[in-house]
Amino acid sequence: MLNYIIRRLAIGSVTLLMITFVVYGLIRNMPGTPLTVDLAESSPDKQISAEELKRRAEIYGLDKPWYVAYWKWAGNVLQGNLGRSIQEKQPVMRVIMPRIGPTLLLSVTSLALSYLLAVPLGLYGSARSGRLDERTTSVFMFMLYSFPSFVAALLLLNLFYVKLDGTLFHLKPGMVSDNYPQLTMGGKVLDVFKHSILPVFCYTYGSLAYYSRFVKANMEEVIRQDYMRTARAKGLSPLTVLVKHGFRNTMIPFVTMLGLTLPGLLSGSVILEEIFSWPGMGRLFFSAITTRDYEVIMTEILIYTLMTLAGQLVADILYAFVDPRVTYS
């Protein structure tokens, strides 16, 4: 197992190098630089001179070809220096760190809710397969999956923020209320909880529909296996058959899925964060791309790549636990 992990880590490092190299090349070759945006937005009264632009290009290392700049960036990263955000004029980590908490708050809650609800829903679906109630639930799930989250977000805000203003159910965009600093600790937690209800809902419902269908589809296959018939013939209760003999055998694709969701925990969602005024990673990433804030983009890419690789590794290791037939020794 240890050998396997070491081998995977070595391959992972090469993958990481290749991905960052390619992404760095791509973003540096997009038309425009961080200075383009500054120029475009500078006041007609205070135009940045060509000399100043040249000076800044040198300071930011934009005067060097991308493949030279890449190695400088990679070398700095190895020394623990992720660089400075050109747009924010401060170290990248100081820009990214405050985004992580709010992003995880939504994504982890949403992921937990999706899995907690998707498994029973999926099992229920497979147990009641083909019946009216299951069909109705399925149709509803498909509708949810197809319904764009940003439309739902705007509709929900219109309802809870405007129409229900003054009632107990009034919910606002943003992460905290105006009077947040004056609240007690319990009040603060409750305040953030209330503000996160709508974004978490919008974050969750689509994936809930997806995961529950996923569980059901996998169960459909397992449920036809001989060992299921055997288990039923042994006289086990339907629940035991379904969960112990059935669901456990769908764990492999489930674990794969879990591994793939790991990077998603930190990537955030551009549109939902915009609509709910939520200070997450999605907006940061998007604005970094549009403003060509190279160091921020690269740090986020680095984080996502690392988490993707880690997710796959963890999933592979978990296979050995969920399926005794898998061994890495």
Place this chain on the structure above:
Amino acid sequence: MARRISLVPPRKRPLVGPNGPRRGSLCGVLRGGVHFAVLLVLLGAVGCGSGGQPDKDGAENNATTPADGDGATDKPAEKLTVDGGTGATSPAPEKPVEPKTSGPFKLGNLVPPFEAPPLAEIDAKAEWVDMPVVDATVRLKEEYWKARPEPKPVAEALSARNVSPETNAMILDTLGRLPASEAAANWNASINRHTAADVKSTNPLLASSTIEFDVGGLIGFGLFSFDWLMRPFASSDAVVSWQTSKDRMYDKIVLRDDLTWSDGTPITAHDIEFSFLTIMSKEVPASAQRSGTDKLKYVKAYDDRTLVYFHQEALATNIWNVNFSVVPKHIYEKTIAADPTLQDSDEHVALERNPVTGGAYTITSRTRDQEIVLERRESYYMHNGKQVRDKPYFKQIRFKVMADSSVALLGVKTGDIDELQLTPDLWKTQTNGDDFYERNTKVYAVEWVEFHFLWNCSEPFFRDKRVRQALALAFDHEELIQSLRLGIDQPSSGMFNAASPWSPPNFNARFQKRDLEKAEELLEAADWVDHDGDGIRDRMVDGKSVKFEFSLQTSNRPDRIAICNLLKENLGQIGIEVNVRPLEFTVLSENMRTHAFQAAFGGWGTGTDPDTTENIFGTGKDRNYGNYSSPEVDRLYGLGRREFDFDKRLEIYRQIHRELYEDQAYMWLYYQNAYYAFNKDLRGYVFSPRGPFNYSPGFSGIWKASAQ
């Protein structure tokens, strides 16, 4: 007595796309071009899609709509309050990044060596001329309001629906007034302002986005400003006297002696000299402040109150170069050498959180990407127990960060937000019902942000001015305004707005009236004829037959694409083929900057001085994206900059206006109005060519009515 709100000319808009949905609006988000799509595919491949709904957001992101100049950058600033329980984290202490410089930091290392002569020597030769030191509020009362019609009853204005230009004028003339008496204003009021993006830095020297200039105008100290007609002056809140030498090479300022920073230290001339040197230090990332400031030879404090600005050249535009942000010397002189970035060291992080301010307000709290809260500073208007300046109307100002303008409008409807700049679409469709008018009213005014089609004069199609004239004659300007601009935007007839003194009086915008026959005549005179009978005009260029078919680049927003499509349709009628190419804002900006386009749709905000347009139409200048060149225009700009007689200067710029229009350097299209929603409690909004806030008094003239 006037309060200074925006002593630094606010960084205003744009380049290629002013004044649309603010960056960060839903529209703004749905942008991104091919490159972003490639990146997303790549990210998808490595599993970096959105966690919640892996496919949906990605699909949306592939839709492209441009950003525009407004709102600047929508990136995070550091969270300054630690929010236990919110999941937010305070910034991790970071190892300061080494400034990229060799040797120890030297303050003002971009300033060539200069030995300031003794003040007596300057006084002896200067022949000082007095310059205006103005109380902006008094000037507004005496000049602006005296010329306006009598107001209607407030109740009538508050109950009116803004459905016509007459109603709009009535609301502005009634609710825009200053309080009739002290008791009319609610001095304990708070105002919740909207911002689409957070402040990146609270240090005024590092300000570069609209919101930073907005906040900077409230907390920062400065000496100069300009009024609703963009006339420059020194603010009587800070300055006792301002004199300029007869040869225009020196400006002398005497400061008031009752100015203090928020920590109680007096504000002196030495702070201004120090700020000049800080801005002019290579390692300090103050690029926006450096432009203009770098035209000064030196700024010298002769004592605590006397200051002389030394100019490099005698120019009529020097008056704008003396205008830069000021930071407290007693704070930064101790910290700058160790950290010239002004952002990294522990001391600078602490100052970001709790800056020492010189303006009417001070920052009390800030939650990253959520809000920034300012409080009225008593030591600004009180000195030694006496009131020495006007008391600012608002006790508290809260900027709420809401990236999406539709959601911000919901905030306006619930009363959470008191003022919001509306997009034309929101103005037209979302602000007409009782849900909006219950708490709010809305007004508009012309903002001098013009939009145009820009021709690349290096391209064979656009070299001949007869062709450019023909294109303008073929375009349906009436259709543009009536169908695509709500029928209320003002047509643009040249470089300067018709209401500007720089525009020729009674100017005949002869290319605005559609005349296809004349357009065809001009094209034929320029030898653009359909020789091969395929329906598209052509002519020989450098020995080859070239069809009149060009691409028109625009930012990817539906309203702008619609305008480009109108041109396509109009020119199709005279045998010219147009291919509309919508692009991401940054790509478009880069293409323009590098002249990599044939024609484009763009826009410019107005500068405060007419000379700022030289950068756009002067041969080889930085913003002359279309490679327009006219020796006569170049000559006139040179004259205008050196002409000190106001009337003569006026005539020079009017002539430039005529020349450019005759040459059709651009096809000028329209000015986009500034549309605003205001809570019904608010009063005192008067619009300048740069909107209702960014001039003096601007925002500081706005107040809330008391319950009476």
